[in-house]
Amino acid sequence: MSGGPLPWLLTHGSAALLFAALVAGGVGVPIPEDLVLLATGILAHQGVLPLPLALGLALAGVLCGDLALFLTARRLGPKLYEHRRLRGLLPPERRERLAKLYSRHGGWVVFGGRFLSVLRGAVFAMAAVQGMPLRRFLLWDVLALCVSVPVVVGLGYVFSHSVDRVAHGLGRVEHGLAIAAALGLVLLVTVRALRARREARPPEGAESHGRQAPPVH
Structure with a gap:
């Protein structure tokens, strides 16, 4: 087994340690969330944790980390964008595009962001800064967590x-989930656009009915 945080978690793994690692990773500590979740599943297979407890622990730990990040970002407000990490991840042009997505499909942006490890924290922080209600954020985050x-x-x-093989394959799994989430978002946007266009179109015959006949000389 290669070095890194995974062997350490498997050696010292306990429910309290796994939970703390997931919360810490959610608020920005450089602990790969996926490796902690992977270790949780391995420890469940080894009998260290019952599988239902492992799943519940993982869900609660990730959710608490996301919630802590969201509340911190909401308290800091727009000045959060001046943080050195977010300046690189969210330059002004990217923030503008994301702001438009939030205004139209904020919930789906949070859902898709859950599957993007690089942008996950930035997407959640921007949701808070953009004024997304906490209840709505939790709803969409929990829906995504129930998948990931x-x-x-x-x-x-x-x-x-x-x-080791599974750890190296996590990137492919995450990539596939991200593609599926993106396709779902594109499908939703397309359906809504077609529906809006259909509703804006006047009923057949209404246009001709509204026209006045030219005067007869």
């Missing part, structure tokens, strides 16, 4: 005998 957490924990549980 069982997948990664399940991979650790099922393939615990080949940890």
